[in-house]
């Protein structure tokens with residue numbers, strides 16, 4: 001049996017960052033993954049998704065500029081766009097494997113499961129770990145309605161060689177928003193069935209409200225308060241049943257996509273064999289990202305589910321966990337000012353506190369918000385959606401939250417993240433000279 005200083009379960013962002021740090025410190029490290037190496041972000045999430053967004057963006061920009069000096073129509077060639085995406089994703093597993101090898105990290109392919117507090121089985125091997133990091137990421141939430149097996153995941157969506165004509169998204173969060181914007185630009189008719197009272201509940205309601213105009217303009221049929229209850233197959237069609245405020249509705253589609261949330265992927269680890277406590281599918285961790293019941297086990301990223309399930313958080317968690325593994329428990333994660341973007345067209349972004357949370361925290365809160373499609377930043381790219389909401393603590397002048405929609409929101413939000421994470425004030429930002437004309441040059445007017 002091989003013994004390692006650290007066994008890392010997973011090969012995604014969290015796994016890679018932690019494995020490299022611990023190996024660099026001279027410790028022996030093994031990584032295990034049962035899927036091609038690379039994890040969600042690089043293979044099935046952020047990166048491939050954003051390559052599809054690039055195609056949609058080109059078409060969207062050309063259409064917006066029509067009659068403003070640009071003529072003719074562009075369209076998405078779906079097969080080619082997927083091929084473009086594959087130029088990035090196809091080499092990832094090999095590169096990741098070579099990267100592990102070059103660092104002297106042993107890589108194992110197969111499903112990992114605990115067989116004891118410090119034992120992990122993978123295929124015919126049993127490894128012993130002085131410490132173990134669970135970095136197994138997310139898996140789509142189990143939906144317990146009839147016919148849920150007909151659901152396609154976003155993973156499969158990004159592998160489709162042909163885009164079906166009629167698509168239903170089950171759920172109305174990040175995946176539904178982003179993928180409906182891509183698919184609509186590629187010519188599909190998309191219906192979003194969202195159980196909650198609005199789209200994108202993780203974002204500010206007023207700012208989401210401005211974005212909803214675009215869903216309508218591109219023909220995405222968003223139905224809120226619609227809980228999917230069953231999917232039936234009827235010939236080549238799927239009939240999606242939903243409970244709506246008006247009674248039952250049925251939507252017919254060629255493809256039904258799971259966009260109803262993801263959960264930590266920990267069910268197959270046989271955690272009880274390692275005495276790793278879990279409650280409601282969530283690992284029970286202390287403030288150091290360490291299992292409360294088995295001190296040699298740590299977790300990071302989506303599997304840990306301590307911060308928002310986003311790539312920068314996976315990477316950050318991995319640094320925290322690796323620090324604690326190497327130096328003893330010294331580091332606690334601080335998730336203040338994690339920016340988040342849904343890459344709709346235009347993008348919507350948020351960082352820091354929501355308005356309701358800021359009202360609780362600040363003794364005197366200044367809220368500034370406006371829809372500003374008349375600002376030059378929007379006009380010069382013929383974009384009719386542009387708006388912001390900023391939340392400032394009047395006493396200290398510190399920025400507590402920023403919520404943006406419109407051109408460059410996905411980049412400008414990072415400057416607000418910098419301000420929030422480093423306690424910058426309104427005055428600090430207003431006295432900074434930002435290059436003009438860029439998205440950032442509007443920051444002063446947003447505060």
Ligand SMILES: Cc1cc2nc3c(=O)[nH]c(=O)nc-3n(C[C@H](O)[C@H](O)[C@H](O)COP(=O)(O)OP(=O)(O)OC[C@H]3O[C@@H](n4cnc5c(N)ncnc54)[C@H](O)[C@@H]3O)c2cc1C
Nearest residue numbers: 010012013014039040041045112136137301302309310311
């Ligand atoms: C469609 C989509 C788009 C996204 N877009 C963005 C975005 O734009 N920006 C952003 O910040 N975030 C985005 N995310 C979220 C982001 O991808 C995740 O937060 C991040 O990738 C999680 O990284 P991780 O290292 O925690 O886990 P992962 O990268 O998921 O790695 C976990 C690995 O563990 C493996 N594994 C699981 N169980 C076992 C087991 N028992 N044995 C062996 N191996 C196992 C899995 O195969 C996987 O490779 C997106 C997610 C999705 C699904």
Ligand SMILES: NC(=O)c1ccc[n+]([C@@H]2O[C@H](COP(=O)([O-])OP(=O)(O)OC[C@H]3O[C@@H](n4cnc5c(N)ncnc54)[C@H](O)[C@@H]3O)[C@@H](O)[C@H]2O)c1
Nearest residue numbers: 171172173174175194195196227228259260261262309341
């Ligand atoms: N740009 C990004 O950062 C990005 C993009 C895509 C995914 N992600 C990550 O992936 C995770 C999963 O994304 P997601 O969009 O699946 O989840 P989500 O949590 O963003 O949204 C899920 C939505 O599904 C709805 N829902 C649940 N069950 C339903 C049902 N039976 N019928 C109708 N609606 C139902 C819920 O109301 C909820 O709003 C997210 O948490 C996010 O962190 C991030």
